[in-house]
Amino acid sequence: xxxxxxxxxxxxxxxxxxxxxxxxxxxxxxxxxxxxxxxxxxxxxxxxxxxxxxxxxxxxxxxxxxxxxxxxxxxxxxxxxxxxxxxxxxxxxxxxxxxxxxxxxxxxxxxxxxxxxxxxxxxxxxxxxxxxxxxxxxxxxxxxxxxxxxxxxxxxxxxxxxxxxxxxxxxxxxxxxxxxxxxxxxxxxxxx
Amino acid sequence: xxxxxxxxxxxxxxxxxxxxxxxxxxxxxxxxxxxxxxxxxxxxxxxxxxxxxxxxxxxxxxxxxxxxxxxxxxxxxxxxxxxxxxxxxxxxxxxxxxxxxxxxxxxxxxxxxxxxxxxxxxxxxxxxxxxxxxxxxxxxxxxxxxxxxxxxxxxxxxxxxxxxxxxxxxxxxxxxxxxxxxxxxxxxxxxxxxxxxxxxxxxxxxxxxxxxxxxxxxxxxxxxxxxxxxxxxxxxxxxxxxxxxxxxxxxxxxxxxxxxxxxxxxxxxxxxxxxxxxxxxxxxxxxxxxxxxxxxxxxxxxxxxxxxxxxxxxxxxxxxxxxxxxxxxxxxxxxxxxxxxxxxxxxxxxxxxxxxxxxxxxxxxxxxxxxxxxxxxxxxxxxxxxx
Ligand code: SF4
Numbered sequence: 127x128x129x130x131x132x133x134x135x136x137x138x139x140x141x142x143x144x145x146x147x148x149x150x151x152x153x154x155x156x157x158x159x160x161x162x163x164x165x166x167x168x169x170x171x172x173x174x175x176x177x178x179x180x181x182x183x184x185x186x187x188x189x190x191x192x193x194x195x196x197x198x199x200x201x202x203x204x205x206x207x208x209x210x211x212x213x214x215x216x217x218x219x220x221x222x223x224x225x226x227x228x229x230x231x232x233x234x235x236x237x238x239x240x241x242x243x244x245x246x247x248x249x250x251x252x253x254x255x256x257x258x259x260x261x262x263x264x265x266x267x268x269x270x271x272x273x274x275x276x277x278x279x280x281x282x283x284x285x286x287x288x289x290x291x292x293x294x295x296x297x298x299x300x301x302x303x304x305x306x307x308x309x310x311x312x313x314x315x316x317x318x
Numbered sequence: 319x320x321x322x323x324x325x326x327x328x329x330x331x332x333x334x335x336x337x338x339x340x341x342x343x344x345x346x347x348x349x350x351x352x353x354x355x356x357x358x359x360x361x362x363x364x365x366x367x368x369x370x371x372x373x374x375x376x377x378x379x380x381x382x383x384x385x386x387x388x389x390x391x392x393x394x395x396x397x398x399x400x401x402x403x404x405x406x407x408x409x410x411x412x413x414x415x416x417x418x419x420x421x422x423x424x425x426x427x428x429x430x431x432x433x434x435x436x437x438x439x440x441x442x443x444x445x446x447x448x449x450x451x452x453x454x455x456x457x458x459x460x461x462x463x464x465x466x467x468x469x470x471x472x473x474x475x476x477x478x479x480x481x482x483x484x485x486x487x488x489x490x491x492x493x494x495x496x497x498x499x500x501x502x503x504x505x506x507x508x509x510x511x512x513x514x515x516x517x518x519x520x521x522x523x524x525x526x527x528x529x530x531x532x533x534x535x536x537x538x539x540x541x542x543x544x545x546x547x548x549x550x551x552x553x554x555x556x557x558x559x560x561x562x563x564x565x566x567x568x569x570x571x572x573x574x575x576x577x578x579x580x581x582x583x584x585x586x587x588x589x590x591x592x593x594x595x596x597x598x599x600x601x602x603x604x605x606x607x608x609x610x611x612x613x614x615x616x617x618x619x620x621x622x623x624x625x626x627x628x629x630x631x632x633x634x635x636x637x638x639x640x641x642x643x644x645x646x647x648x649x650x651x652x653x654x655x656x657x658x659x660x661x662x663x664x665x666x667x668x669x670x671x672x673x674x675x676x677x678x679x680x681x682x683x684x685x686x687x688x689x690x691x692x693x694x695x696x697x698x699x700x701x702x703x704x705x
Contacts (some may be wrong), residue, residue: 168375169375169376169379171372171375172371172372172373172374172375172376172379173376173379175361175362175368175369175372175376176362176369176372176373176375176376197354197355197356200351200356200357202347202351202356202357202358202359203356203357203358203359203360203361203366204359204360204361205359205361205362205366205369205372205373207373209533210528210532210533211532211533211536211537211538213383213533213537213538213539213540213544214377214533214536214539214540214544216376216380238383240380240381240382240383240540240541241380241381242379242380242381
């Protein structure tokens, strides 16, 4: 899902305008000084301080993902709070191997999530297929199916690494950066 | 002028309620966190005080999904039906003697009538979502409502008999010096249990039991509509804790500052309310969820008979004196607590005997013998290592 260089430069040049156009409703309003900018600031602050991942674990990495919610690592400190229903979740942590049979289900869950949505590929399996890369039924990386925001390497990554990944995502939101899905749409379809 | 005053009162009361709701949300996450040896929110504002705002604003900014195949009008209206009655309750709720929306003759009756609308919204949400988990959640909400509203109303009857009024401020004023939790311990416990079911807190959070029903009635709701359900739920937590402290804990009465129904009485009322809310969250952190059949059985077989007994005892007390009343109520309370403890014990015994039935007579776990041929002994054995 990598972005081409030209798209990257275009994004950085358009920087502020693109950020203000984060919300389609706001994009329609070009007088982005009076009301829209403060609204966008507040929205970015909120998105940077609240992140509800969906519980979606398919293999051993999921054990580490569960640990992250436990008292020792306690992601509740950062406002990270697991929700069961994809409708209310902000990001999907793909924790584990994705088989060819699982892939359509994963895509369905992703499509059930509400925009803006983010995907975190946790572990070697989610990034590239990992140790099962050459298996006949293993998807070689979730980015073949969905746009991925954060890659967390490891087999499995430590809980601290997952927390770091989530915090990086939240920092990007706070800075008003677009999600991978939004960048992809901008690149391919020309709008958010 | 009167219209202006009314409008101002409505705005002030709504603000007071919503501010308290946000505090309750924050308290839940902090208290639950510390009870589970975690920290709870820390990074957003002072000790996470702004966390509810961040969550709410983020939810506002999300896509509003109305799935295909839903029953559209019901689906759209359900969160509103959940939210409005939860605020409407405060029309008849006194904070202190002089700060009350409408001091109705039938105040407590009206509060009951309005709160009974909330499960209807859940049923709407469950039915209209076109999702099996939502539907089960909605039906559970209805079943729960029917089996808990009745004992709750009967438990209130004792309080109304003692105060000889349904006006909430009269009930509070009748508690000068002697709170009804002392005169009516059995009714207070019944009310507290029924209250937990009413506000859908663990162990009675059947309509949205997360580990069974994904999100229960909330499953298909996103964005603002989910936020409305979420906020309504916490308003209800606050409402019922407030009612509990008004009916049983003496409301704005207190020994120190403010004294009897002065303006500072509101401080007393809020202190008591937050104590009750703490109990609610404490129970949530302690107990696992019951099954729906256990829940309805508890409501009909235990709570309702005891509530009727409590009313009977109160009637005796009204015709004799408070001492007789307290003694009889304490006996009833002891019986109630013993019965509930016994049920828990029996459930534990049943589980243990079930587990031991799956073991060998010498108590060792049955494991398949690796040496035996496949299909002989291993066909009937269970793997129960370490169970
Ligand atoms: S990356 Fe390693 S730990 Fe994670 S799911 Fe794959 S094999 Fe398991």
